[in-house]
Amino acid sequence: MPKSYYFVxxxxxxxxxxxxxxxxxxxxxxxxxxxxxxxxxxLPPEFTGFTVYGDATEMESLKEAKVNMAxxxxxxxxxxxxxxxxxxxxxxxxxxxxxxxxxHEPENIELFKEFGIEVxxxxxxxxxxxxGIFRFLEE
Amino acid sequence: MKIIVVGGxxxxxxxxxxxxxxxxxxxxxxxxxxxxxxxxxxxxxxxIHGDGSKRYVLEQAEPLPEDIVVTLTPKDQDNLVxxxxxxxxxxxxxxxSLVNDPNNxxxxxxxxxxxxxPTEVVADMAxxxxxxxxxxxxxxxxxxxxxxxxxxxENHPVVSKQLKDIPMPHDSIVGSIVRNDEIIIPRGDTxxxxxxxxxxxxxxxxxxxxxxxxxxxx
Numbered sequence: 001m002p003k004s005y006y007f008v009x010x011x012x013x014x015x016x017x018x019x020x021x022x023x024x025x026x027x028x029x030x031x032x033x034x035x036x037x038x039x040x041x042x043l044p045p046e047f048t049g050f051t052v053y054g055d056a057t058e059m060e061s062l063k064e065a066k067v068n069m070a071x072x073x074x075x076x077x078x079x080x081x082x083x084x085x086x087x088x089x090x091x092x093x094x095x096x097x098x099x100x101x102x103x104h105e106p107e108n109i110e111l112f113k114e115f116g117i118e119v120x121x122x123x124x125x126x127x128x129x130x131x132g133i134f135r136f137l138e139e
Numbered sequence: 140m141k142i143i144v145v146g147g148x149x150x151x152x153x154x155x156x157x158x159x160x161x162x163x164x165x166x167x168x169x170x171x172x173x174x175x176x177x178x179x180x181x182x183x184x185x186x187i188h189g190d191g192s193k194r195y196v197l198e199q200a201e202p203l204p205e206d207i208v209v210t211l212t213p214k215d216q217d218n219l220v221x222x223x224x225x226x227x228x229x230x231x232x233x234x235x236s237l238v239n240d241p242n243n244x245x246x247x248x249x250x251x252x253x254x255x256x257p258t259e260v261v262a263d264m265a266x267x268x269x270x271x272x273x274x275x276x277x278x279x280x281x282x283x284x285x286x287x288x289x290x291x292x293e294n295h296p297v298v299s300k301q302l303k304d305i306p307m308p309h310d311s312i313v314g315s316i317v318r319n320d321e322i323i324i325p326r327g328d329t330x331x332x333x334x335x336x337x338x339x340x341x342x343x344x345x346x347x348x349x350x351x352x353x354x355x356x357x
Contacts, residue, residue: 057216059242081192085216085246092249107194111220114227 004028008070010056010086011077015102015122017042019074024049031065056086059093068094075101075117080108087117140207141166143200145191145221147211147237148174154209155182166200192220194228202229210236215243222252285343286314289353291335296355303327308348311341 005028009020012034020032021044030049033056034040040051054061056077067073073090075083083101090096100118103109112119141164144151148171155165155178165184168191169175179186189196191210202208208225210218218236225231235253238244247254291298297305302313302325316323317336323329331337341349350356 057214057243058240059245079216081214081216081220085219085243088219088249089246093245105193111194111224111227115223 005071006066006069007031007072007074008033008065008067008090009074009076010034010065010083011075011102012036012039012042012051013076013078014042016074016076017044017047019076020049021045021047033061033065057082059089062086062089062094067096070094070096072096072098072100075099077102078104080104084108084112084115084117087112088115091116140164140205141203143168143197143202143206143208143225145197145208145210145212146170146217147213150211150237152178152181154211155184159184168196168200192217192224194224197221197224197229202231204230204232206231207233207235210234212237213239215239215247219243219247219250219252222247223250226250226252283343285341285346287339287341287346287349288317289337289339289350291331291333291337291353293333294355295333295353297331297353298333300331301327302329302331305331306352308341308345308352310345311339311349314338314340 007023007028007030009016009030009032012020012032016032020030024030025046031052032040032043032049033052033054035055037053052061052065054064056062067090073087073096075086077083080103083103087099087101090099098118100120101112103112103119103121104123106121106123109119109121142158143166144155145168151167151169155167159165159182165182166187167178167184168187168189170190172188175186175188187196187199191197202225208222208231210221212218215238218238222234222236225234235255236247238247238254238256241256241258244254244256307313313325315338316325316329317338318332318334337353339349
């Protein structure tokens with residue numbers, strides 16, 4: 001049986017809730033955090049982890065989510081700067097080995113990478129898909 | 140050398156005005172268009188309208204390594220990104236940031252950014268004024284540790300007591316007694332007299348307890 005990991009997902013939005021459900025279904029321990037309690041309603045039925053209601057830019061909330069124990073933190077809020085700070089606190093203060101952040105503004109990717117954060121950029125991913133659709137132009 | 144002020148409103152205006160009168164060149168970056176328009180009239184300086192945490196906005200201020208960047212936004216995450224952009228992308232050596240939540244100081248300091256924490260400054264000033272009557276001087280060493288000096292009066296419960304019989308709270312110690320301009324390094328059997336000045340090293344959290352034990356008042 002593969003190893004079970006501990007994930008902290010910050011931001012229970014469309015992506016956060018989906019990823020949390022997926023990881024939970026795969027048998028990993030997952031804690032999801034959001035500053036809006038209603039956001040947890042998005043979690044799919046396969047999610048069996050815990051939720052922490054709090055602002056991830058406050059150190060106390062991150063402690064409550066036991067970020068120091070996490071194998072990976074996913075900073076998935078709607079705000080790039082919040083994701084950056086959460087990621088840096090996770091890496092630098094809590095010593096989390098891997099941190100992935102959602103980066104909305106492609107301009108920011110370089111900065112995130114420079115500071116050791118793995119990046120998911122919806123704009124670029126959509127663009128790649130679009131390029132696939134545009135392939136007919138070359139036919 | 141110029142000073143680039145990012146974010147903040149009242150604070151940004153007064154700060155910019157102050158450094159301008161001292162003869163420095165100031166550039167202000169702000170998200171609020173109306174504020175920018177007012178400011179450019181009042182200060183007659185370059186005001187850039189935009190989100191300073193975006194590289195292409197910060198770039199318009201043309202930051203140079205010898206410049207100073209001051210971030211004053213109400214969100215610590217924005218301040219952190221602006222500070223690090225200034226440092227990493229533009230190689231600005233001196234970056235000063237407002238830290239709204241004192242608990243976030245740690246992360247700013249981890250990157251060597253100078254912090255201003257109004258919460259801590261105000262709390263510190265308030266402490267000084269609150270205890271002003273009983274404490275003669277007060278030196279905060281760090282957020283958790285302070286040295287306080289308490290002058291002993293006739294009516295204080297510790298007068299004529301040996302130090303070992305004074306129930307000092309945990310995390311506090313009488314480090315020295317000043318008596319007639321002489322410094323005594325006290326031992327357990329040293330007797331406290333009226334007119335002494337007790338120099339106490341203590342955890343900030345037990346400061347009021349220390350005062351209560353020494354002076355009998357809260």
